[in-house]
Amino acid sequence: MKKASRLSVKILPLLPALLLPLSGHSVTAVAADAVAVELRGSQILGPAQQDLGEADWLARLNNWKRDTQGQYPAWLQAMQSWRNTQRASMGYDDAQYRRPELRWTQRDFVQTQAMVEDRYLYDPATQRYTVPRFLDDLRQRYGGIDSVLLWPVYPNIGIDDRNQWDMLRDLPGGVNGVRALIREFHAQGVKVFFPTMPWDTGTRDAGSSMHAATTALMAEVGADGINGDTMDGLPLEYRQAADASGQALSLEPELNFKDDRMLAYNQQSWGYWGSSLVPMVSKWKWLEPRHMVHVCDRWATDRSTLLQDAFFNGSGIQSWENVWGWWNQITPRDGEALRRIATIYRAFPEHMVSVAWQPHVQTLHYGVYASAFPLSDSTLWTIINRTDWQISEPVLRLPHQPGQRYFDLWQGRELQPRIVDGDAELEVTLEAHGYGAILRLRAGASMASLPATLQVLAQQARKPLAAYAATWQPLPQQMVAIAPTRAARSAPAGMVEIPAGLFSFKVHGIEIEGENKPGLDVQYPWEAVARRHHLHSLAINRFYMDVHPVTNAQFQTFMRASGYRPADAHNFLRHWVDGAPRAGDxxxxxxxxxxxxxxxxxxxxxxxLPHEWEWQYAAQGSDGRLYPWGNRWDSRMVQAPEQGRSLTAPAPVGQHAQGASPFGVQDLVGSVWQWTSEFADQHTRAAVLRGGSYYQPQNSYWYFPQAYRLDQHGKYLLMAPSRDRAGTIGFRGVQDAGD
Incomplete structure (x- = not known):
């Protein structure tokens, strides 16, 4: 409480004057010797990157002419002057970075975002979290993580009125289960973040402010940090609420700070960075070297430039692979590069937050860029090679003092420098688009852990990065088989015959993100890869389909006759009272x-359950219509939508017979979503939902989108029954037909 109060005194009275805008192409801030500091969002242009006034195409053409070496001294002077001015203008106070209980944020080098639905994290067969399997896989492929951002909300939120905090509480085992899950991560040295969604204002009202609800839940489960989804800085209220909760929480917005003063109490952030031949400098790390940026590009299948930019800046890396159920696995080459980067970071954490950090120190080669991270007794240089060729020559020339020792960290060996005119020339091998790192110890200095670190790095370097595969491949999916039923010779009660026919099955997934990337959406048995858009001709056998979705009364009959009780009963029939439907339901x-x-x-x-194409054929017939009744949307054919924050009940079946399909199937669209086919890959399970629902939460683009058209389907990620059940998902049955 006292720390939060003291922070507010420092930050709240500050005037907004002198704060620089963070969007747009270029802001000239301070100049020294005619060299300007220019911003690109949350990055600063390096020496000789400044706009010279030429057209974009000519700038790219002339990029090779720019002399970063000659511009460096004036550029560094301008950078230092700009930093001093900027910190003074925002009344910068570093108190949050000095808090002992949050010092771990400065060593949180590799973070991954993990979908809670990931099958490596949760096993639906055993109904157990599998943290060791999840972490062992990451260690094996790229050296492991320091923190994990667990994602239990988007893209499923909005399927009903559960809000972002409900979605977390509905995870297997509820709050107690989540608390135990976090303890498992902590036991293996991994910190845990959860997101907060400022856009979630159309689902159930939590009855308190967003910052209060989020920080209270984080304290309840024992989390370590909050990631602000779509947020350009978490407001000061989050810092104050977190401290009031008694839980030391790191704040980490997804987007660039809208106000530079937020740097004082958001100890971490994400970096969606642009890139160029000359690497740019992290604005936030330059202003506060202890600020941990996790550089992120969720859609990149080649992460080599991202990794180089992060290593040059000494910044963290967001190793996100499960992107809303699309598996974007890090390639073996990038994974091995990440392993070696992380090994160096973790062995020399104090260097990576050095207040004397100097980006763009001079190197001896075109296309080779380096940063220096000095401490009192040693300096570490991170080096990247932007060229298409290997370099095996002197790379750095440094002032030398007798007794100084030099180490090629990337190769795990001591260097013997060539001394020329009092300078040490250091020769290392840099692979094409590769990396290097050099450590210099002053005379008489020693590091007890250095021999063991060099041994590990030497072992890693035995195989060059070029020997690892760099080609990305989408993950194959399998459709879960649906066993046939006993054949019926005539339509059973409540069902209608769907005749045999040749059907042109044309459908596309309505996922909000992902464009048309291979591996997105689902992969039918006849397809070589999952994709968003599908078209295939199918011979449909005759079958019978329920005229209406299964009702509460029918399900109650089943419960009484079978004695069915699910192993995971959370949320099961939660709209019933004392084991029975409410009156009128x-x-x-x-x-x-x-x-x-x-x-x-x-x-x-x-x-x-119907195969998805059977559902669509029964709804569409053979003429490709967009809705069961024709090609124009007609609101009279469906239940009136519910757009409030509380979910009402779906309308009784059979009230919109005029909206039936050509075969007489009713309540196909705008009633409740309906389960159809299930798909799975190595990491994610998902079900195709058809028909859309009557519930339409408002105020946000990010809620689970509707799919009323018959050429659209929704992909609903699956984890566990407690989480998968929803107030808007029902089902109908089919039965195979005999001769």
């Missing part, structure tokens, strides 16, 4: 049933 579609619950009912009834 008997003929409404049953909801709050997981895929497993629906399958259990259908087995009991002698039915099965």
């Amino acid at each position: 008997a003929q409404r579609p049953v909801v709050w049933v997981a895929l497993e619950d629906a399958r259990a009912y259908l087995r009991w009834a002698g039915k099965r």
